[in-house]
Amino acid sequence: MKKTLxxxxxAVAGLGTVQADTNSLGxxxxxxxxxxxxxxxxxxxxxxxxxxxxxxxDYFNALQQAHPDQVKLFNYGxxxxxxPLYYVAISSPENVATLGDFKxxxxxxxxxxxxxxxxxxxxxxxxxxxxxxxxxxxGNEISSPEAAMLTAWHLLAADDQATQDMLANTVVFIDPxxxxxxxxxxxxxxxxxxxxxxxxxxxxxxHNEPWPNGRSNHYLFDLNRDWIALTQPEVSGQVxxxxxxxPLIFVDLHEMGGxxxxxxxxxxxxxxxxxxxSQRESLWTIGENNGRWFDEQGxxxxxxxxxxxFYPGYGASWPLYHGTLAMTYEMASARGxxxxxxxxxxxxxxxxxxxHFIASLATIETASNERKRLLQDFWNYRNQAIxxxxxxxxxxxxxxxxxxxAASKRLAGLLTQHGVQVQQSAESFEACxxxxxxxxxxxxxxxxxxxxxxxxxxxxxxxxxxxxxxxERLRSNNLPDQIYDVTAWSLPLMFNLEQQRCARLPRVxxxxxxxxxxxxxxxxxxDAEVAxxxxxxxxxxxxxxxxxxxxxxxxxxxxxxFTFKDGTRYPAGSLIFTRADNxxxxxxxxxxxxxxxxxxxxxxxxxxxxxSELRFKQCPTSACxxxxxxxx
Numbered sequence: 001m002k003k004t005l006x007x008x009x010x011a012v013a014g015l016g017t018v019q020a021d022t023n024s025l026g027x028x029x030x031x032x033x034x035x036x037x038x039x040x041x042x043x044x045x046x047x048x049x050x051x052x053x054x055x056x057x058d059y060f061n062a063l064q065q066a067h068p069d070q071v072k073l074f075n076y077g078x079x080x081x082x083x084p085l086y087y088v089a090i091s092s093p094e095n096v097a098t099l100g101d102f103k104x105x106x107x108x109x110x111x112x113x114x115x116x117x118x119x120x121x122x123x124x125x126x127x128x129x130x131x132x133x134x135x136x137x138x139g140n141e142i143s144s145p146e147a148a149m150l151t152a153w154h155l156l157a158a159d160d161q162a163t164q165d166m167l168a169n170t171v172v173f174i175d176p177x178x179x180x181x182x183x184x185x186x187x188x189x190x191x192x193x194x195x196x197x198x199x200x201x202x203x204x205x206x207h208n209e210p211w212p213n214g215r216s217n218h219y220l221f222d223l224n225r226d227w228i229a230l231t232q233p234e235v236s237g238q239v240x241x242x243x244x245x246x247p248l249i250f251v252d253l254h255e256m257g258g259x260x261x262x263x264x265x266x267x268x269x270x271x272x273x274x275x276x277x278s279q280r281e282s283l284w285t286i287g288e289n290n291g292r293w294f295d296e297q298g299x300x301x302x303x304x305x306x307x308x309x310f311y312p313g314y315g316a317s318w319p320l321y322h323g324t325l326a327m328t329y330e331m332a333s334a335r336g337x338x339x340x341x342x343x344x345x346x347x348x349x350x351x352x353x354x355x356h357f358i359a360s361l362a363t364i365e366t367a368s369n370e371r372k373r374l375l376q377d378f379w380n381y382r383n384q385a386i387x388x389x390x391x392x393x394x395x396x397x398x399x400x401x402x403x404x405x406a407a408s409k410r411l412a413g414l415l416t417q418h419g420v421q422v423q424q425s426a427e428s429f430e431a432c433x434x435x436x437x438x439x440x441x442x443x444x445x446x447x448x449x450x451x452x453x454x455x456x457x458x459x460x461x462x463x464x465x466x467x468x469x470x471x472e473r474l475r476s477n478n479l480p481d482q483i484y485d486v487t488a489w490s491l492p493l494m495f496n497l498e499q500q501r502c503a504r505l506p507r508v509x510x511x512x513x514x515x516x517x518x519x520x521x522x523x524x525x526x527d528a529e530v531a532x533x534x535x536x537x538x539x540x541x542x543x544x545x546x547x548x549x550x551x552x553x554x555x556x557x558x559x560x561x562f563t564f565k566d567g568t569r570y571p572a573g574s575l576i577f578t579r580a581d582n583x584x585x586x587x588x589x590x591x592x593x594x595x596x597x598x599x600x601x602x603x604x605x606x607x608x609x610x611x612s613e614l615r616f617k618q619c620p621t622s623a624c625x626x627x628x629x630x631x632x
Contacts, residue, residue, distance in 0.1 A: 029160035036062045037157075038149055046150055047350035050142050050337075052187050053083055053180035059149055060088055060176060067156050069093040070167075077237035080218035083180035085237050087132075090155050090174065092167040095128050102127060102171060106246040109375065110323070111448055112383045120379050129371035132173040132247035132324075133360055134238070134315055137224050139182020140214035141255035143331055143352025148176035150353060151360045162365075169368040173247055178234055178315075179217055186214025190336060198337035200346055202258070206336050224252070227318040228456060228489060230417055235315075242319060243419045248374040249286070249367050250326040252315040253356050255333035259342045261300035262355050264290045265327035267316075268308040268484065270463040274451045275309070275320050276384065278377045282325050286366050293362035299355055310463070311486040312455045321452040322419060323381035325374070329359050382448040389446030389453075394501035396444055397457060399492065402437040405519070406538040406598055407495040412441045413517040414491070418456065420449045423510035432502035442510055457499065459490045518543070521594035523601055526587040529579065532601035536573030540599035545575055547593045554581040577601060 038046040041062045042055050051059075064071040070093055077085040089099055105123045108115045115123075133151070135144040152174055155163060166172075177183055186209070193205045201207070216222055221232050230236040242250070256263065265287040266280070287303055294301045307328055309317035316328035331352045333339070339347045367374065389395055401408040401424075412422045423442045430436065445453050455461060471481045492499045521540065523532070534544055536557075548555050556576040563569045579586060590601050 029158045029163070031157040032159060034066060035153060035157035036066050037153060046153075047146060047348075047353045050187050050190065050349065051146060051149070053177055053184050056145060056149060056176055057084055057086070060086070060152065063152055063156060064088070070096055070156060071152075072096060072099060074241070076241050077233045079179075079181045079234060081181045081184075083184070085178075085180070085234060087173055087175040087238075087241065088152065089171055090152060090167070091128065091171045092164070095167070095171055099171070102130075103245055106130070107244075109379050110246045110382055112379070112386060113448065124372060124375040124379060127375055128169055128171050129249075129367040129374050130171045130173065130245065130247040131249040131251070131364055131367040132175065132242065132245070132319075133251050133253065133363075134175040134178055135253045135356075136176070136183055137178040137234075137252060137315060138215045138222075138254065139179045139184070139217075140186040140209060140335065141333060142183070142186065142335070143255060143333070143349060144253035144329075144356045145177045145183065146349075146353045147253070147356035147360060148174050150357045151364075152176075154357070154361070155364075166364050166368040169371050170364060172364055173245060175238065178238065179223055181218045182214045182216055182223075185212070189214070194336075200338040200340040202339065207339065224254075224315055225313050225486070227315055228313040228418075228491065230414060236417065238315075239318070239417065242324075243322075246322065246378070247319075247324055248378055249363060250315070250319040250324050251360070251363055252326070252328045253359070254328055254330045255335075255352065256330040258332050258334060258339045258347055260330075260332045261302060262294065262332065262359070263302055263305075263307060263328075263330040264359055265329075266303055267327065268304050268306050269482065270308055270310045270467045272310050272312070272317070272320075272455065272461060273464075274455050274461070276381055276451075278380065279320060279323075279325055282370070282374070282377065283327060285370065286325065286327065286363055289366045289369075290359055290362045293358050293365075294355075297358060299358065306482075306484060308484045310461075310484075311489060312452075313486060313489060321455050322449065323378045323385075329356065331355050385448050385450035386446050389444065389450040392445060393503050395446055395503050396431070396442060396501065396505050397453070398431055398436055398443075398500045398502075398505075399441045399497055400434075400436050400500070401439040401441060404495070404497060404538055405439075406540040407497055408441060409519050409598070410517045410539065411491060411495045411497060412513045413515050415443065415453075415456065416513055416515040418449070418452055420453055420456075421447045422513040424513050426509040426511065429506055429508045431505050431508075432500035434500055436500070441513065442505065442508075456489075456491050459493060460488075463487070518596070518598040521597060521599045523587060523591040523594050526591060528587070531579060532577040532586070532590055533570060534575040534577075534599050534601040535570050536575065537571055540597055541573075541575065543597035544593060544599040544601070547597050548575070548577070548590075551589060551593065553577060553583075553586070553589065556581075575601070 038059060041059050042051065060073055064073045070090060072089045073086055075084055075086045079085060089096065095102065105127045109120055109123050135148040155167060155172060189209060190206055199206055212220055217232060217234055223232060223234050226232050226235045230239060265283045307330060312318050312321060316326050319326040332347060334347045334349050334352060337349050341347055399408050415422050420443065425438060425440045425442060428436060428438045443453055471483065474481050534541055545555060556578065558572060558574050558576065561569060561572045577586060577590060594601060
């Protein structure tokens with residue numbers, strides 16, 4: 001993209017003008033009036049107002065209606081506050097018409113276990129490249145979602161050959177706003193605190209968000225740290241879509257402090273050792289092309305100084321372990337309409353929109369130009385993953401479900417949601433030097449998701465020795481270290497589960513595990529006359545307690561372990577649902593709750609704790625009080 005084209009675009013879009021050198025590589029374009037602009041749909045020029053999530057959704061629906069042959073909008077869920085989560089696919093009419101075939105082709109290319117080398121080569125020769133652009137994961141990082149609208153409008157409205165070539169070679173997936181709830185919180189608060197004139201003063205009220213600010217989602221999660229736990233719909237839904245489309249490039253577009261400039265790939269050290277050499281080389285290629293575009297516009301930028309991708313829980317790193325190139329882009333934030341930097345310059349909201357737009361187009365161009373190489377590298381990565389698993393002395397990872405059935409079930413389901421193949425044994429067996437119970441979970445690391453398995457399950461992911469030595473040198477001189485964020489995250493340790501690793505397994509019947517996180521429980525003896533008891537001890541019992549309180553049931557909780565006459569021992573904390581304190585339909589309601597929580601209350605007619613009375617906790621929804629009841 002040349003300065004003449006950028007200048008024309010910003011003038012049309014209402015972002016002002018950019019100094020244009022008409023002698024630079026010189027490509028100009030016309031824009032089709034059939035493509036609705038932001039102003040025609042939302043009533044204001046792009047970059048002149050911080051758009052609300054609802055307005056943005058209206059705009060992308062308008063683009064789909066205007067260009068049904070080039071735009072497809074897909075909903076992948078909704079936020080806790082009920083706002084839609086969605087992305088759009090934009091490409092040539094030919095690519096959009098065969099979008100289903102494209103997804104099937106990428107699924108085949110992602111699975112060398114089922115796809116022959118000849119078939120893979122055919123797909124590499126024929127498939128378009130793909131890029132996924134995710135904007136606005138932090139709700140108060142405001143310019144990138146606006147750039148999403150500008151990028152989509154340009155791809156559909158521009159009439160030049162360069163843009164048409166990009167659309168012919170590339171399917172562009174745009175997730176315009178990953179965190180609608182946080183952005184809505186920011187937009188509402190910001191305009192509530194502005195006056196007749198927007199202030200550039202960093203200590204003005206409009207630049208100082210009260211708690212809770214717009215960064216997080218409804219439940220105050222930082223969504224850019226949830227990519228391994230997958231607890232929030234904004235992230236888990238996006239992961240599901242990424243595993244369906246397998247884009248070759250993933251970009252997470254952010255904002256940073258207003259006194260900085262613009263950051264893009266390559267990332268800073270430390271490097272995660274499970275990222276392939278070919279990926280690092282391609283990240284460099286993307287950064288170099290971004291640099292050319294920014295140089296043409298005279299925009300300042302930097303790379304490699306901060307923002308490492310060591311932790312796999314970022315959007316800009318998780319896709320790497322499936323073979324996608326993933327990266328973060330960071331723009332200096334005006335955190336409103338304008339911001340006075342430390343050197344006295346005025347940074348505007350439009351500046352952020354411009355630069356994110358430039359970075360988006362530059363990266364789309366790289367995807368288009370490197371189409372065949374990116375597809376080949378993706379296939380090679382998935383093959384390499386299988387081979388490394390086969391050669392490993394720790395090829396098989398086994399987690400005995402008996403140690404904590406609820407935690408192991410959840411971990412197995414979570415791994416499946418990450419695109420990992422997990423199996424479960426139908427019988428007990430001996431492996432890795434230990435006896436393993438029936439129902440144990442087995443992960444064969446000789447699979448396309450080998451590197452995802454390693455980064456999620458390894459107890460230690462090492463940083464380079466020279467990098468660690470430098471951090472020690474900095475610390476010894478009372479200087480800040482260069483570690484950006486999280487450095488340890490092993491999921492088995494987080495779930496308090498032991499894992500066994502070995503090179504071989506005996507013959508054992510295995511079945512594929514689904515993505516379900518909870519095994520249904522059951523209610524035994526629903527006709528019990530006195531009470532139902534659920535043993536305390538794992539996350540299932542915690543879920544049952546929460547669900548029962550939300551359902552309005554009365555729950556008693558034992559402070560001490562106790563034993564029934566038949567010898568069944570219940571640990572301290574066990575839940576007791578008495579008939580006397582609950583509605584007549586207690587058994588049917590508990591049966592439903594047991595299925596949902598995975599915990600099945602058992603019933604008893606008589607309590608025998610070998611003492612005259614038993615201490616319970618009566619737990620209403622609001623608080624817990626302790627009292628004693630006698631045992632007759």
